[in-house]
Amino acid sequence: MKVLILGATGLLGKPLMREWSGDEVVGLGSRDVDIRDEARVLEVIEGSRADWTVLASAYTDVDGCESHPDLAFAVNRDGALNVARGAQQVGSKLLFIGSDYVFDGRKTAPYDIGDQRNPQSVYGRTKADAELGLLHTLPGCCIVRTSWLFGVGGNCFPDTILKLAASRPSLDVVNDQRGCPTYTVDLARAIIELCRKDASGIVHATNSGDCTWFEFAREIVKDAGLPTEVRPVSSQQMARPAPRPAYSVLSATSLRQYGIEMPGWQNALGRYLQERKSAT
Numbered sequence: 001m002k003v004l005i006l007g008a009t010g011l012l013g014k015p016l017m018r019e020w021s022g023d024e025v026v027g028l029g030s031r032d033v034d035i036r037d038e039a040r041v042l043e044v045i046e047g048s049r050a051d052w053t054v055l056a057s058a059y060t061d062v063d064g065c066e067s068h069p070d071l072a073f074a075v076n077r078d079g080a081l082n083v084a085r086g087a088q089q090v091g092s093k094l095l096f097i098g099s100d101y102v103f104d105g106r107k108t109a110p111y112d113i114g115d116q117r118n119p120q121s122v123y124g125r126t127k128a129d130a131e132l133g134l135l136h137t138l139p140g141c142c143i144v145r146t147s148w149l150f151g152v153g154g155n156c157f158p159d160t161i162l163k164l165a166a167s168r169p170s171l172d173v174v175n176d177q178r179g180c181p182t183y184t185v186d187l188a189r190a191i192i193e194l195c196r197k198d199a200s201g202i203v204h205a206t207n208s209g210d211c212t213w214f215e216f217a218r219e220i221v222k223d224a225g226l227p228t229e230v231r232p233v234s235s236q237q238m239a240r241p242a243p244r245p246a247y248s249v250l251s252a253t254s255l256r257q258y259g260i261e262m263p264g265w266q267n268a269l270g271r272y273l274q275e276r277k278s279a280t
């Protein structure tokens with residue numbers, strides 16, 4: 001199988017490149033192809049002769065999207081559609097990485113794949129619009145929604161917490177947003193399996209279990225053996241430019257239908273901390 005990974009230089013792209021063995025894989029970052037450039041996108045997908053194109057490229061700064069909506073829509077919606085049209089023209093299957101932020105967070109039970117999109121932020125709107133455009137252009141595509149990514153090789157929540165905890169006696173962390181932390185290595189493995197199983201439609205893929213950012217931070221500090229006190233605060237106390245869903249837990253039912261189970265987030269965090277230690 002020939003595979004083209006767009007966004008190969010990102011937090012998820014790096015483990016995707018590392019974990020994918022046994023197939024012919026080419027990975028590209030924004031320097032190789034800007035997905036806003038439709039002609040270049042087509043050229044790259046045509047040249048790759050890929051059976052699968054995995055689209056992990058995005059403008060992922062959720063707060064930055066609020067102040068740069070034109071850029072956010074150009075990359076996340078229009079860029080994704082360029083890739084879908086390219087894939088459609090050359091007959092490549094497409095797997096797109098979606099986000100839990102397409103939901104408004106008003107549910108209190110895990111979101112199913114058919115639940116209504118109602119994004120609250122610019123970033124969420126760009127990802128929701130991309131999904132709709134992709135399903136229209138390439139109805140057989142696979143949309144893998146995930147959430148709260150962490151991994152070695154880029155900015156992520158556990159890395160920020162560990163850096164702050166090293167120099168502060170206490171940290172205030174929001175306790176009114178609940179979701180599923182997801183280790184990029186586990187997500188990469190699930191994505192590879194989904195491609196091998198010819199997946200299509202919407203699939204939710206996160207580590208299992210859920211927590212608030214406060215609970216996540218408390219576990220990070222405890223696992224790392226740091227004495228830092230972690231204190232719960234409300235989102236109102238820590239106002240950010242982009243609103244976040246209060247609840248964005250994604251149901252694992254769609255992933256189970258492919259026979260895939262992802263480990264619990266605490267287990268994943270332990271492996272991340274090991275990997276981070278050996279990387280430094």
Ligand SMILES: NC(=O)c1ccc[n+]([C@@H]2O[C@H](COP(=O)([O-])OP(=O)(O)OC[C@H]3O[C@@H](n4cnc5c(N)ncnc54)[C@H](OP(=O)(O)O)[C@@H]3O)[C@@H](O)[C@H]2O)c1
Pocket residue numbers: 006007008009010011012013028029030031033034035036055056057058059060075079097098099100146147148149150154
């Ligand atoms: N991070 C999360 O918590 C999270 C949660 C849910 C869903 N997701 C989704 O998961 C996917 C991967 O996220 P990530 O955290 O790995 O992102 P990331 O670390 O920010 O990496 C983004 C990737 O996109 C590339 N890129 C950015 N602008 C581009 C452009 N105009 N043209 C081509 N490539 C461009 C970057 O290339 P360069 O580095 O070469 O510039 C990089 O490879 C994204 O679709 C994101 O929306 C992420």
